[in-house]
Each structure stands twice: as C-alpha cells, then as structure tokens.
Amino acid sequence: MREAAVVSQPNPLQRIPGVAIVLVLLIALFSAIAPGFLSVANLSNVLVQSTILTMLALPMTLIIMTEGLDLSMGAVLTLTSLCVAIVSLATKSMLLGLGAGLLVGAAFGIANGWLIAILGIPPFVATLGTLGMAQGLSLIVSDGQSVVGIPHSVRDIYSATLLGIPVPIVMALVTYAAFHGLLYHTRFGTYIFALGGNREALRYAGLSPNKLLIAVYALGGAMAGIAGLLMTARMNSGHPTAGLGLEFDAIAAVAVGGTSFERGNGWLLGTLLGVLSVGVLRNGLNLISLPSSVQVASVGVLVIVALFLDGLRSRA
Amino acid sequence: MTDISKEAIMPPRSFLSQDAIQVFYRLLAALLICAVLAVLSDSFLSLGNILNVLRQASLTFFIASGLTLVVLTAGLDLSVGANVALSACIAGTVIHKTGSPALGILTGLACGGLVGLLNGIMVTALRIPSFIATYGMLWVLNGLTYWYMAGETLHGFPTGFRQIGSGYLFGLPIPVYLLLVFLGIGTFFAQRTIWGQEIYAIGANPVAARLSGIPVARRLLLVYAVSGTMAGLASIIFLSRLNSAEADIGESLTLPAIAAVLIGGTSLFGGVGTVFGTFIGALILTLVLNGMNLLSVSANWQPLVTGIIVILAVWLDMKTRRRAQ
Numbered sequence: 041m042r043e044a045a046v047v048s049q050p051n052p053l054q055r056i057p058g059v060a061i062v063l064v065l066l067i068a069l070f071s072a073i074a075p076g077f078l079s080v081a082n083l084s085n086v087l088v089q090s091t092i093l094t095m096l097a098l099p100m101t102l103i104i105m106t107e108g109l110d111l112s113m114g115a116v117l118t119l120t121s122l123c124v125a126i127v128s129l130a131t132k133s134m135l136l137g138l139g140a141g142l143l144v145g146a147a148f149g150i151a152n153g154w155l156i157a158i159l160g161i162p163p164f165v166a167t168l169g170t171l172g173m174a175q176g177l178s179l180i181v182s183d184g185q186s187v188v189g190i191p192h193s194v195r196d197i198y199s200a201t202l203l204g205i206p207v208p209i210v211m212a213l214v215t216y217a218a219f220h221g222l223l224y225h226t227r228f229g230t231y232i233f234a235l236g237g238n239r240e241a242l243r244y245a246g247l248s249p250n251k252l253l254i255a256v257y258a259l260g261g262a263m264a265g266i267a268g269l270l271m272t273a274r275m276n277s278g279h280p281t282a283g284l285g286l287e288f289d290a291i292a293a294v295a296v297g298g299t300s301f302e303r304g305n306g307w308l309l310g311t312l313l314g315v316l317s318v319g320v321l322r323n324g325l326n327l328i329s330l331p332s333s334v335q336v337a338s339v340g341v342l343v344i345v346a347l348f349l350d351g352l353r354s355r356a
Numbered sequence: 357m358t359d360i361s362k363e364a365i366m367p368p369r370s371f372l373s374q375d376a377i378q379v380f381y382r383l384l385a386a387l388l389i390c391a392v393l394a395v396l397s398d399s400f401l402s403l404g405n406i407l408n409v410l411r412q413a414s415l416t417f418f419i420a421s422g423l424t425l426v427v428l429t430a431g432l433d434l435s436v437g438a439n440v441a442l443s444a445c446i447a448g449t450v451i452h453k454t455g456s457p458a459l460g461i462l463t464g465l466a467c468g469g470l471v472g473l474l475n476g477i478m479v480t481a482l483r484i485p486s487f488i489a490t491y492g493m494l495w496v497l498n499g500l501t502y503w504y505m506a507g508e509t510l511h512g513f514p515t516g517f518r519q520i521g522s523g524y525l526f527g528l529p530i531p532v533y534l535l536l537v538f539l540g541i542g543t544f545f546a547q548r549t550i551w552g553q554e555i556y557a558i559g560a561n562p563v564a565a566r567l568s569g570i571p572v573a574r575r576l577l578l579v580y581a582v583s584g585t586m587a588g589l590a591s592i593i594f595l596s597r598l599n600s601a602e603a604d605i606g607e608s609l610t611l612p613a614i615a616a617v618l619i620g621g622t623s624l625f626g627g628v629g630t631v632f633g634t635f636i637g638a639l640i641l642t643l644v645l646n647g648m649n650l651l652s653v654s655a656n657w658q659p660l661v662t663g664i665i666v667i668l669a670v671w672l673d674m675k676t677r678r679r680a681q
Contacts (some may be wrong), residue, residue, distance in 0.1 A: 109487075109488070111491070155667060159671055159674070160674060161667065161670050161671060161674065162624055162670075164432070164487040164488075164491075165432075165614075165618075165624060165666065165667075165670055166667060166670075168434075168611065168614065168663075168666065169663045169664070169666040169667035169670075170663060170667075171611075171663065172611050172659040172660065172662050172663025172664075172666065173659070173660050173663035173664060174663075175659040175660075175663075176656065176657060176658065176659035176660025176661070176662075176663060177660055179656035179657075179659065180654070180656050180657060180660065183654075183656065184656060285495065285498075288491070288495050291488075291491075301485065301488065331502070331503055331506070332502075333498070333499045333500070333501075333502030333503035333603075334499055334503050335499070336495050336496075336498055336499035336502070337495065337496045337498075337499025337500055337503065338499070339495060340492045340493065340494075340495035340496035340499060341492075341496060343488075343492040343495075344478060344482075344484065344489065344492045344493075344496075347482075347484045347488060347489070347492070348478075348482045348484060351482065351483045351484060
C-alpha cells in the first residue's frame, strides 16, 4: 500500500513550474498595470480574501483526486452561512452557530458521498442535484432575504488578529497544515490516493472504498460549514446567494494547481498556489476597475486552459 | 449481458420497442400527476392553466431536446442556461439597433450555435471532459453576459416579434406549434436518419463506433452545436414572451432542462433514450412545478424539488438498467 501511494504521488519538482509560473506572471502583470497592487494593504487583502476559497479548494483537491467532483460546495456554503447567521442570531453564541453550520455542511457532504458511493450516481450529476437542494433550502430558510444583526462574536472572527496575523489567515494556515498531515502522513491519506488510483486494491486490502469515499465528501461538506462561518463574519450577514459560484473558483484553483482530473494525482501545495492565483487574478482585475463579470469569465478561461494543459500532460 | 451488447450493435430503431414501453410508463406517470392535481386544485383543469402548462413545457423542451442528443453521446452540456441568457441579450440588442426581428432571430440562433460549437471543440479537439468543459463555458458566458448588459434591461420589442412567444393560433399558443415541429424533427433525426443512429452508437460504445468508421469527432461537434442552437431558439422564445432581456434570465434554466432529459428516460451513460421521452419529461417536471404553484407553495421550493427529481430520475434509471442486466 505504502509503495503504491509513493508511486502515485507526483514529483513536486515537475509541477512547481506550471502553477508557480502562472502566479508569478499574474503578480508581474498586475504590478505593472494595476496601481497599488503591490502595497502591503492590498496584498494582505488578497490573502485574507483567499481564506474562504482555501477552505473549499483543499477538500475539493481530495474529492477530485478520487476522480469525483463537488458542484454543490458553493450552494452548501451559502446554506451553512445562513445557518451560522440564523443560529448565532437566535442563541447569541458563535460556537452554536458554527456547530449548526458544521452539522448541515457535513450532512450534505454525507448525502453527496452516499449518492455517489452507494447509489453509484455520477458525481457531477449527484452534486448538481444537491446543489439545487441546497440552493432551495437557502431560499426557504431565509425567505429570499438577508439575515442581519448577527452578534459581534461572529463578526469579530474576520477582523480580529492573532499575534498580528488576521484570524482568517491563521485558520487557513491551520487548515492547510491539517490537510497536508492528513493526506501525506496518515493511512487515510494513502487510501485517498488509492481511491483515485486503484480502488480495487483497497477492496483487496479489506477496506471499504464506499465508506472512505463518503468520508472524503463529508470532509468537504464540513469544511464548507467552517467556510460558512467565515463568509457570515465577512459579510456581517447571511445572504441567500453568498456562495454562488464559489465551487467554480475552488475547481479552478485545483485545476490550475496541477491536480489531475483523470489520474487520481493530487498536490495540496499546488492547490494553495492555485487559490492565490485565482485571488490575484480577481484582485488585479478589480484594481484596474474591470467588473466582477469579467473576473468570472477570466476564471472560466483559466480553468479551460488548465484542463487543456492537464489533458496534454496526461497524454504525453 | 446480452441486452447490452445487442444495444451496442443495434441501437433502438423502432418506436415499438423497449423505448416505447419506457415512454408509456412516463405518460402514465404524467396522467397520474394530472389526476392528483385535478383533485387537489380546482383551477388545474381550466383551459388557461392547461395552455400555460403546455407553453411552459415547450420552453423547457426546446433546451432539453438539444441536450438529449448530447446526453445520448454520454456527454453533458451544463452551459445551456447561460447560453440562453447571452443569446437573448445579443438578439435583443440586434432587434433594438436594427429594428429587424428576422435579423435578431438569426443572430440569436447563430450565437447559441457558435457557443455550442465551441463546447464541441473543447470536448473533441481539446479532449476536456464534457461536464467540466461546459461548466467552464457556463461561467465564461455568465461573465460575458453580465459585462455586456452592465446591469441594464432591454425591453419593448415589435408586436409581430412578441407574437412568437405570447401569440395564439387557432386557440393554441404559438410555442406549442413550435414544440410539435421540433418534436417531429428531433424524433425523425434521432430514430430515422443515419446521423441520428450514429449518435446512439457513439453513446453506446465510442470505441466500437470509431472502429466501425463513424466520424466520432464530427458527430460530437454536430451534437454540441445543435444543443447550442436549440438554446439559441429558446432564447428567442424567451425574449419574445418576456418582452425583455436581462443578464440573469438563464440562471434557473439548466437544472430543469437536465431534469427533463433524465426524467424522460435518457441515460446519463449514453446510447439510451428518445427525444419524445424528453418531451414527456419536460411535461412531468412542468406539471409538478405548476401543481406546486397552484397549491400556493412558495417558488423558493422549486430548486429543492427540481434537485430531488434529478437525483431520483438518475437513481431510477440506474435501477432499471441494473435489473435489465
């Protein structure tokens, strides 16, 4: 097992150029054409704004490594963000709000995993269905309105600092460390590589690929719950379209980061650089006052180019 | 096992086959829903409501019929809703600028077809999996449409043009006639032409299709272009019925279109399904949503119900296929 995992890990040196070059090119481009891009205030803004995406893109990496996909993540984040807002508003407790978000997120993740692993529904259709369900539930619990007046304890999470570092960045770093440890230094991580690379091997080793797959999707849902807390804190409200399209940015970050859609190979640091690339792209386009619609279109082009290159590499 | 290999070699040709039985079950389901709704709501059986259901179903059908061909090849087109929005906005602008509905209609169809062709190129030449390529396309189109419209709304179109979506002929809404026409063309194309049969063959077994000399890439290009063009047609009907165009009109269209295809019995794994089934699927979905409306269920519930229906439809499809094996 261990050997199989080592073999299926990509050689990091081969991958660093791709996504790192994209990131460096984007930074160079916007330093040249966007006034104020290189200021400390703006760069720390990029980092803070990338934290929510980091929370989604890391579990998305694991899901894509299992040759899966989760289109429902943005809609689930919207729903968990509303749950955080509603529960914390009712109980005045940030922790209860977070608990509610985690619970709802994990429930959706388990539902996704169940549909995909047990019923065998293709991931993109199963999660498209749950996307609709989460979107519908968001509209139902909020009645299409924003939830405002959430307690300070929630709002402060986004603006507070720990040892001079903004709390969202601390949370993102801790999440990254946890995922890195999980994927590269635990048995569970090894099994994730096997889920994408060689599912039969897991069965022969006496493990249940279905349970593992459900666990991976549940992890994605739970992370959407934590990201929902950050989203509510950032917007200082719960909004029924808050997470619209975020799953796409997450898929973009994973694709740009060099995780393959076809071979069960994943690289977490690449995803992190991918998240920063998407963040820099959006921030830079914003600074040269292009509307968010152009940002959305650019991320779309970024994904298609990244997938094309991925396809070329896998055929090479 | 024998069933599967038979399907791969001889795609369903006749209407009186396994397909006909599947369609029959779905018609029964539609009738059952009608009966339940007739009992629950007094206004369901009114002529106005029935015409409304047909008109609504025809809009879903236009998008879903092109999508059916894509799904028959074991692909998926997630960009149809966004394509409708972009095509409607561009066609609307052309009509406003030139005053010519004919030119606007042509532009809308061309825009939709071009987007479809790009999807086809991504799937065939760039070999990106269709669901992710068209998903990327969805966001590119969304971005373009919002940028192009910049928050504006186009409205006020010539009366003649508005007749397409809201007019009546011999007491029936004009979209219903268009529905019949395209149902006929779609069924004929899929069941009775060589190209249609090749599309089934590609979905059933792409390798066998290639080895038996079918130009797979060209047929796939055609299928995605048709799907895009049908989205362009739907955009014209929308434009003329709403008498306005906004950047967000496509957002709630993709999931119902996919739902209609899947309820209609077209398999996500390719090679199995009919355009007529998709029509019944569109009818069933519209009946359910219409019934919720009549029973004063808030429209907020619609995405939830559509999502559940999509999952149920795929699950039922897989169950029946497993039993057949």
